[in-house]
Amino acid sequence: MNERKDAIRDARTLGVPKMLLLGLQHMFAMFGATILVPILVNSYFKGEGLSVQVTLICAGLGTLFFHLCTKLKVPAFLGSSFAFLGGFSTIAQLDTGVFADMTMGEKLPYACGGIVVAGALYLILALVIKVVGVKKVMRFLPPVVTGPIIICIGLSLAPSAVNNASTNWILALIALAVIIIFNIWGKGMFRIIPILLGVVISYAAALIMQAAGLTNPDGSAILNFTEVASASWVGLPPFQLCKFNLTAILVMAPIALATMMEHIGDMSAISATVGENFIEDPGLHRTLIGDGLATAFAGMVGGPANTTYGENTGVLELSRVHDPRVIRIAAVFAVILSFIPKMAEIIGSMPSAIIGGVSFMLYGMISAIGVRNVVENHVDFTKSRNLIIAAVILVSGLGFSNGLTFTIAGTSITLTGLAIAALAGIILNAILPGKDYHFGDDPKADANRGLDMNPIQEEDIQ
Numbered sequence: 439m440n441e442r443k444d445a446i447r448d449a450r451t452l453g454v455p456k457m458l459l460l461g462l463q464h465m466f467a468m469f470g471a472t473i474l475v476p477i478l479v480n481s482y483f484k485g486e487g488l489s490v491q492v493t494l495i496c497a498g499l500g501t502l503f504f505h506l507c508t509k510l511k512v513p514a515f516l517g518s519s520f521a522f523l524g525g526f527s528t529i530a531q532l533d534t535g536v537f538a539d540m541t542m543g544e545k546l547p548y549a550c551g552g553i554v555v556a557g558a559l560y561l562i563l564a565l566v567i568k569v570v571g572v573k574k575v576m577r578f579l580p581p582v583v584t585g586p587i588i589i590c591i592g593l594s595l596a597p598s599a600v601n602n603a604s605t606n607w608i609l610a611l612i613a614l615a616v617i618i619i620f621n622i623w624g625k626g627m628f629r630i631i632p633i634l635l636g637v638v639i640s641y642a643a644a645l646i647m648q649a650a651g652l653t654n655p656d657g658s659a660i661l662n663f664t665e666v667a668s669a670s671w672v673g674l675p676p677f678q679l680c681k682f683n684l685t686a687i688l689v690m691a692p693i694a695l696a697t698m699m700e701h702i703g704d705m706s707a708i709s710a711t712v713g714e715n716f717i718e719d720p721g722l723h724r725t726l727i728g729d730g731l732a733t734a735f736a737g738m739v740g741g742p743a744n745t746t747y748g749e750n751t752g753v754l755e756l757s758r759v760h761d762p763r764v765i766r767i768a769a770v771f772a773v774i775l776s777f778i779p780k781m782a783e784i785i786g787s788m789p790s791a792i793i794g795g796v797s798f799m800l801y802g803m804i805s806a807i808g809v810r811n812v813v814e815n816h817v818d819f820t821k822s823r824n825l826i827i828a829a830v831i832l833v834s835g836l837g838f839s840n841g842l843t844f845t846i847a848g849t850s851i852t853l854t855g856l857a858i859a860a861l862a863g864i865i866l867n868a869i870l871p872g873k874d875y876h877f878g879d880d881p882k883a884d885a886n887r888g889l890d891m892n893p894i895q896e897e898d899i900q
Contacts, residue, residue, distance in 0.1 A: 445713070449761035460759055461767025465775075468517040468747050468768070470634025472497050473785055474800070475518035475742045477793055480786070481602060482530040486543035488742055490782040491675035493518055496741035498772035500732030504746075505766055507728030509720045513754055513762040514708055515769065516732050519745035520804060521697045522553065524591045524856060525690045527598060536683060546740070550680035552690025553737030559694040560701075560730025564723040572702075572722055579695060580873070581815035583863040585808045586828045587696050590835030590859055592805030599801050603794025606654045609647075613640035613795030633796060640792045660789055669783040675776050678740035692860035697745055701729050704746040711751050712760045823870040827863055835859035 449457045476488035500516045508514075529549040530542060537545060567575055603610035617636035620628050628635065648660045702717075705725050709716045716725065732744040750768075754760055775781060812828075819825055838855035867873070 446759045447761060449759050449764050457764060457767060460764040461771060464515060464750050464753050464765055464768035465771040468515050468750055470637055472517035474633065474796060475520060477788060478523055479526045481790060481793055482527045483542040483546055487546060489676050490785050491776045491779065492677060492739060492741045494772045495675050495776035496736035497744060498769040500736055500744040501769035502766060503732045504728035505762060507731065508724050510762055511720050512716050512725060513712060513760055513765050514746045515750040515765050516744040517747045519697055519743040520800065521591060522690060522693050522743045524594050525693050527595060528689050529686055535685060547678060547681040548683045548686035549690065550737040550740050551682040552686040553743045554680055554734045555687045555691045556694040556743060557730045557734030557737060559691060560698060560726045563698055564726035568723040578864060578868060580867060581811050582817045582824045582827050583867050584696055585812035586831035587860055587863065588808030588811060589805045590832060590856060592801045593836060595801040599794050599797035602790045602797060606789060606791035609640055609644055609789055609791035610795035612643050613792045614798050616640060617799050636796055637792060640795060641788060644789055661787055663787060666780060666783040666787055669780040671780050672777055673779040680738050688857050692857045695860050700745060701726060708751050711755050818874055821872060823872045827866045830866060831859045831863040834862050
């Protein structure tokens with residue numbers, strides 16, 4: 439790849455104040471999407487889900503881990519992954535076996551344990567890629583498998599978006615409209631952070647509505663600041679250790695199949711943006727190790743899985759500053775914010791309707807990106823094998839709403855719809871003849887295989 443001649447490779451030439459400002463810009467780019475994950479998970483676990491403080495420190499430290507693993511060469515920020523939302527939702531609803539009598543707060547550590555195992559799968563893939571090469575690995579995970587799985591992740595969450603939005607449709611529509619407006623007509627930085635703008639503007643609308651004496655349709659207050667008033671300004675993030683259960687692992691671990699494909703696509707996209715081939719140097723195995731360690735660490739202390747963020751790739755293109763140092767500055771800012779409980783409570787006071795409005799875009803976008811994955815990789819659905827694989831994955835992922843529960847050696851195990859879909863897709867792809875996809879034949883399509891909330895294309899920014 440050719441390096442961008444107009445890009446700044448060493449941000450120190452700009453001076454410390456500008457470096458700090460660039461780092462702050464990167465933090466704002468990731469902030470809305472990163473904090474949205476614990477907010478959504480809390481709605482699944484009825485207020486006993488993930489902590490915003492823990493999420494922020496995991497994003498910051500995870501990014502620093504990633505940079506260490508990649509020899510400080512790759513300008514990537516690791517924020518919360520949306521791909522695991524379906525897994526969190528499923529575990530919150532589990533009511534069989536050991537989960538039958540658990541509270542929501544007791545179920546959460548098991549979801550985080552599943553994330554630790556998902557992170558470990560990154561390390562296994564990194565080892566395999568180092569030994570046999572990326573092309574031999576990717577033949578088992580073509581777009582005809584990963585695309586429908588991604589579609590299932592988004593569609594399985596759709597009822598949650600409607601339920602939240604229905605608490606106050608006016609606020610939900612404001613949030614959705616703001617995101618659409620800035621995503622389509624926004625310029626520069628505003629186009630990169632439409633989710634953050636949707637949250638902030640709709641929250642401001644909620645403040646105005648509350649001040650005017652309005653309430654939700656059910657008569658409840660739009661905003662509740664009780665917890666905000668009692669929260670301190672400085673405090674440690676409320677870490678909690680993960681726990682392991684085979685059912686929870688089988689819920690979360692298969693999602694890593696999709697997020698590992700996302701990672702490979704993101705590395706291709708960042709390489710294209712910066713003009714350096716990071717898949718070769720420092721190597722895809724190193725970037726996978728960094729992402730996997732960050733995800734496993736986050737799960738271990740009660741945080742969400744991490745993933746490389748397309749929003750920050752967009753900022754690299756916008757600013758033309760490609761120095762990884764500014765990303766590390768953003769990571770430090772995230773860590774600092776994680777020690778401010780009052781800010782976390784302000785975020786936690788967000789009305790469910792706003793979450794629902796944002797989710798309308800988010801969950802639909804996840805499924806749409808699954809469709810894009812299939813289209814851009816030219817999956818030929820005139821071939822019966824491809825139709826069969828996609829059909830079985832979609833019906834399995836959406837049809838097994840309660841999964842399959844069975845007992846082995848006295849242990850109750852539940853295979854969720856997504857786990858069944860992933861296994862079925864991989865097995866069918868391996869045994870059915872007539873494969874028509876080979877990784878590396880179309881680098882542009884390979885670069886667009888992720889689950890980014892707000893995928894940034896170069897033409898969008900110019």
